[in-house]
Amino acid sequence: MERVNGLRSLLASQDLTFLAGVPYVYHCHHYNLFHDQTIDDALGEELGTTVRTRAAQNAARELLQAIAARLGAETPIEIIQLAQDLFAWMGHGTLKIDVDATGGRAEGSYLHYGYSWTEKYGARVRRAHPADAFAAGFAAAATELGWKLPPGSMAAVEQKCLVLRDAGCAFELRPGSPVAAPRLVDEAAFASHVAPSFGGLEEETISAIADGLRGFLRGVRGDERGLVQAFSVFVTAHLSNYYSETIYEAVHQLEKTQPGSASVAESLFREAGQVCVFNTFGNILLSPEWEGMVGAPTGDPMNTLAGCCAIARGLGFGHWTLHAFSPKELVLRASSNYEAPFYLSRYGKSDKARCYIFQGAALAMMVLATKVKWTEHPKLTQEFYISLFRGKIPWKVRQTQCQTRGDAIAEVTVSLG
Amino acid sequence: MDFARDQSCLRSLNWRTDLPPGGQLDPLVAALSRADFTPTSTGESPLLVLRAREGHEVLIVRRSGRVQIRVHYLTPEPERRAAAEAIFRTLVRGVVGLLP
Numbered sequence: 001m002e003r004v005n006g007l008r009s010l011l012a013s014q015d016l017t018f019l020a021g022v023p024y025v026y027h028c029h030h031y032n033l034f035h036d037q038t039i040d041d042a043l044g045e046e047l048g049t050t051v052r053t054r055a056a057q058n059a060a061r062e063l064l065q066a067i068a069a070r071l072g073a074e075t076p077i078e079i080i081q082l083a084q085d086l087f088a089w090m091g092h093g094t095l096k097i098d099v100d101a102t103g104g105r106a107e108g109s110y111l112h113y114g115y116s117w118t119e120k121y122g123a124r125v126r127r128a129h130p131a132d133a134f135a136a137g138f139a140a141a142a143t144e145l146g147w148k149l150p151p152g153s154m155a156a157v158e159q160k161c162l163v164l165r166d167a168g169c170a171f172e173l174r175p176g177s178p179v180a181a182p183r184l185v186d187e188a189a190f191a192s193h194v195a196p197s198f199g200g201l202e203e204e205t206i207s208a209i210a211d212g213l214r215g216f217l218r219g220v221r222g223d224e225r226g227l228v229q230a231f232s233v234f235v236t237a238h239l240s241n242y243y244s245e246t247i248y249e250a251v252h253q254l255e256k257t258q259p260g261s262a263s264v265a266e267s268l269f270r271e272a273g274q275v276c277v278f279n280t281f282g283n284i285l286l287s288p289e290w291e292g293m294v295g296a297p298t299g300d301p302m303n304t305l306a307g308c309c310a311i312a313r314g315l316g317f318g319h320w321t322l323h324a325f326s327p328k329e330l331v332l333r334a335s336s337n338y339e340a341p342f343y344l345s346r347y348g349k350s351d352k353a354r355c356y357i358f359q360g361a362a363l364a365m366m367v368l369a370t371k372v373k374w375t376e377h378p379k380l381t382q383e384f385y386i387s388l389f390r391g392k393i394p395w396k397v398r399q400t401q402c403q404t405r406g407d408a409i410a411e412v413t414v415s416l417g
Numbered sequence: 418m419d420f421a422r423d424q425s426c427l428r429s430l431n432w433r434t435d436l437p438p439g440g441q442l443d444p445l446v447a448a449l450s451r452a453d454f455t456p457t458s459t460g461e462s463p464l465l466v467l468r469a470r471e472g473h474e475v476l477i478v479r480r481s482g483r484v485q486i487r488v489h490y491l492t493p494e495p496e497r498r499a500a501a502e503a504i505f506r507t508l509v510r511g512v513v514g515l516l517p
Contacts, residue, residue, distance in 0.1 A: 119427060119428065122428075225490075229490070232424060232427065232431055283424070288476045288478050288483055288484075289464060291480070291481055292462070292480065293463055293464070295480065295481075377424060378424065379424050
């Protein structure tokens with residue numbers, strides 16, 4: 001898998017990262033579980049699972065195709081082996097795919113979603129539907145590519161899952177209905193939908209930390225389980241096109257069928273951005289890895305905000321800058337993020353702002369910067385999250401500029417409501 | 418030296434202690450090496466990482482003396498605290514050995 005490490009690339013001025021030309025980012029299990037839950041909350045479990053599996057299949061197919069071409073994997077055996085190795089390298093767990101051109105089975109152990117769900121919720125929550133749509137889509141995409149089948153011609157269903165108290169995870173792969181391939185959203189597409197890069201407050205600090213974090217992440221890969229445990233969380237190298245397709249397909253579906261519910265779903269997707277900053281960014285800030293690299297958080301709001309912008313850049317979220325800050329207002333600007341390029345490439349212009357993760361993240365950054373006593377070693381528990389975010393936030397977030405709407409950049413303003 | 422769960426939601430896997438300020442790390446590393454820990458980080462790294470054969474890890478932040486003890490995930494949950502405490506005792510013995 002060392003050869004895959006060499007396929008990483010960076011659109012440096014935009015802090016966007018690619019694997020064989022396919023956009024990827026890092027997200028932790030808290031975000032990943034919440035993200036998938038929001039899709040199911042918006043669409044219902046059955047349609048939510050369908051949308052998530054299809055998005056995984058699309059994104060994984062794009063990645064596997066690009067990597068197989070660059071590494072010269074051609075035969076079914078080579079491509080299936082590559083898929084299994086890549087899946088584990090990215091931190092998604094261990095997937096054993098046993099298929100031919102007509103389908104077959106796949107078995108998973110330590111799958112990121114199912115395993116981390118069990119670790120997080122364990123016996124406290126009972127769940128009635130499986131958690132590993134990403135693995136299902138990945139296995140289906142690998143099978144299609146291995147046997148040179150058109151997109152959609154393989155369908156995968158998770159039949160056993162750790163979260164259902166099964167001993168392991170198992171998938172059935174069977175023939176599906178071929179569909180037209182969705183438009184590629186690759187490095188070239190991203191590059192065509194970003195603004196010229198610019199700086200902001202604390203620019204030198206943010207830039208240097210982001211470089212350091214990227215350097216650290218280059219050494220991160222799945223362990224013997226295929227999981228990445230770092231910063232006190234399970235981390236995945238993940239396909240941003242998966243996140244974006246699931247969110248936008250869900251919100252478009254609601255806009256079409258239940259327009260009154262679309263704004264509720266949008267607020268859920270914003271909350272996914274909050275969850276990301278609270279858990280992923282927060283755990284990074286409190287981690288020994290960060291303390292060694294940067295120093296422990298000082299509690300000064302600018303220290304927290306600069307750290308958060310650096311983390312966003314280091315994880316591949318785009319070129320986030322601090323434009324203005326006071327205890328009453330925070331303005332973030334970005335020449336790029338991973339949401340707008342996907343939207344513009346796949347759907348074209350929108351009549352409203354669409355960078356939900358960026359919006360929620362900004363609000364959470366304001367909260368982390370002003371409400372959390374970092375020097376007292378806070379525990380980032382669910383109870384603490386609720387105490388910070390549910391019902392007590394004096395600020396409102398608005399996306400004041402959005403590239404999907406035709407603006408040159410993305411800008412979000414967090415101000416007293 | 419205090420011993421407590423570190424900020425982490427993963428079940429009893431990560432524990433924290435802090436070394437007294439101003440101590441030398443080399444004798445402490447030697448004490449951990451005698452307890453079967455092997456450094457996996459480079460000498461220049463701001464984060465010193467040592468790993469035991471059982472998979473437990475000790476991370477030491479050079480600049481602050483913060484220590485994170487990471488118990489291997491295959492350790493049954495009821496035994497994780499005891500495993501971390503055993504490593505903590507090794508650390509304490511190493512620190513005591515540094516005292517004048």
